[in-house]
Amino acid sequence: MKKALITGITGQDGAYLANLLLEKGYKVYGLLARRSTNTLWRLDYLGIIKDVELIEGDMTDLSSLIRAIKISQPKEVYNLAAQSFVGTSWDQPLLTAQVTGLGVANILEAIRLTDPSIRFYQASTSEMFGLIQEEKQSETTPFYPRSPYGVAKLYGHWLTVNYRESFNMHASSGILFNHESPLRGIEFVTRKVTDGVARIKLGVEKELRLGNIDAKRDWGFAGDYVEAMWLMLQQETPDDYVIATGRTTTVRDMCKIAFEYVGLNYEDYVVIDPKFYRPAEVDVLLGNPTKAMQKLGWKPKTTLEELITMMVDADLERVRKEVNA
Ligand code: NAP
Numbered sequence: 001m002k003k004a005l006i007t008g009i010t011g012q013d014g015a016y017l018a019n020l021l022l023e024k025g026y027k028v029y030g031l032l033a034r035r036s037t038n039t040l041w042r043l044d045y046l047g048i049i050k051d052v053e054l055i056e057g058d059m060t061d062l063s064s065l066i067r068a069i070k071i072s073q074p075k076e077v078y079n080l081a082a083q084s085f086v087g088t089s090w091d092q093p094l095l096t097a098q099v100t101g102l103g104v105a106n107i108l109e110a111i112r113l114t115d116p117s118i119r120f121y122q123a124s125t126s127e128m129f130g131l132i133q134e135e136k137q138s139e140t141t142p143f144y145p146r147s148p149y150g151v152a153k154l155y156g157h158w159l160t161v162n163y164r165e166s167f168n169m170h171a172s173s174g175i176l177f178n179h180e181s182p183l184r185g186i187e188f189v190t191r192k193v194t195d196g197v198a199r200i201k202l203g204v205e206k207e208l209r210l211g212n213i214d215a216k217r218d219w220g221f222a223g224d225y226v227e228a229m230w231l232m233l234q235q236e237t238p239d240d241y242v243i244a245t246g247r248t249t250t251v252r253d254m255c256k257i258a259f260e261y262v263g264l265n266y267e268d269y270v271v272i273d274p275k276f277y278r279p280a281e282v283d284v285l286l287g288n289p290t291k292a293m294q295k296l297g298w299k300p301k302t303t304l305e306e307l308i309t310m311m312v313d314a315d316l317e318r319v320r321k322e323v324n325a
């Protein structure tokens, strides 16, 4: 039985990837960071808590990563753990550097010291393009990160490339554009909007406070994107791939889709609050996933409309339960 270790298994992508690998017959191990509250709600939502084996550890503790690899003896490691919220990265830049940046060095070293034949996936990001240098961003577009998060991810990306070139490791980097789902953290804008729509529709809230709604993002469905991660590690040679839909939409238009779905006009409820503006903004992102389509045979399956309505439905159900509890 093929074995995989996922760091960040309690996050959005970790949960979907664990589910995918279980469906493919893998034995799935996940790194579990110690927290004072329960972080297993996503694995619970997908009904897979009992099917995965969790090993305590932290991205900042190399010894725990070595231990996790020795226990799980994986053929594949997916490094999804990160301080992943861009806004927080200005308030906690050093923590972001330690976890999102140096954490990659820790996991790559843990692999190199135990079994360098392990295949490695690094969760890189479109945030590395930041202030975009080309209208459509591909694997050859120069990077220009605009947040401490983007800077930390850029370190992880280049370290992955470097370990591939230095030690001949099967290390791949997926440059994923924004991807969302009902399991998205509540602080990210799509989920904040779909949760807000549900609360307004059910009479729990009266308004939704947002920051820069003119920002544009290339949004896809997380369930589609984890398939690309797996595909990258099934290739004979490691490489870097942009994963995106090739369509960009403003936060404003995304709001419009969400509110209209429940018969409301976003203009009646959305309030602009400068508190949510960022010190430096990524105004627009638009990915070119041609390489992934041609080499991996991957393509996005879910439209933005399908994604947002799926998320609104899930939030309506959650808020209804909350109200009736
Ligand atoms: P997420 O929901 O924020 O999940 C992050 C995961 O990292 C959680 O499981 C979290 O554990 C774990 N983690 C944080 N600090 C850790 C530490 N010190 N040690 C061990 N684990 C730690 O993120 P996501 O949306 O699933 O994204 C997955 C990865 O892809 C991240 O690296 C993210 O930066 C990257 N990415 C995401 C997107 C996107 O649009 N979603 C796009 C490009 C790249 P707790 O639950 O215990 O906090």
Ligand code: F7E
Residues within 6 Å of the ligand: 084, 085, 086, 087, 124, 125, 126, 127, 176, 177, 178, 179, 187, 188, 189, 190, 192, 209, 210, 211, 212, 213, 215, 216, 217, 251, 276, 277, 278, 281, 282
């Ligand atoms: O913001 C604007 C905000 O926080 C999207 C992470 O997964 O994707 C994510 O990073 C846009 C930005 O995601 C609010 O200013 C307006 O322009 O949902 P977000 P992000 O920053 O793009 C990348 C690819 C990652 O790698 C990251 O890990 O929406 N925006 N008003 C707002 N954003 C938030 N969060 N909240 C607002 O009220």
